[in-house]
Amino acid sequence: xxxxxxxxxxxxxxxxxxxxxxxxxxxxxxxxxxxxxxxxxxxxxxxxxxxxxxxxxxxxxxxxxxxxxxxxxxxxxxx
Numbered sequence: 251x252x253x254x255x256x257x258x259x260x261x262x263x264x265x266x267x268x269x270x271x272x273x274x275x276x277x278x279x280x281x282x283x284x285x286x287x288x289x290x291x292x293x294x295x296x297x298x299x300x301x302x303x304x305x306x307x308x309x310x311x312x313x314x315x316x317x318x319x320x321x322x323x324x325x326x327x328x329x
Contacts, residue, residue, distance in 0.1 A: 254320070254323075255280045255323065257320070258284060258320030259287055260278075261317060262314060262325060266299055269295075269306065270291055270292065271298070272291075272292040275295065284323060285323055286326060287325050288328045289327045289328065299327055300327060307325070307327060310325060311325050
């Protein structure tokens with residue numbers, strides 16, 4: 251994984267930990283050389299990360315695509 255993928259994963263992890271109630275359960279796993287980031291959270295916090303009608307998830311994806319490190323990355327929230 252290149253430095254951009256690591257920086258993108260750290261960015262997503264930082265944002266997600268600020269949103270959830272159990273920040274210790276947040277894990278971001280880079281896949282496909284950093285092109286795909288899988289975000290795992292506690293089952294109770296998944297709704298907080300997704301938000302109403304997916305607004306928070308869309309915002310996180312927008313921030314990721316606007317950053318230098320994550321412009322080539324996709325974010326997926328997994329169960």
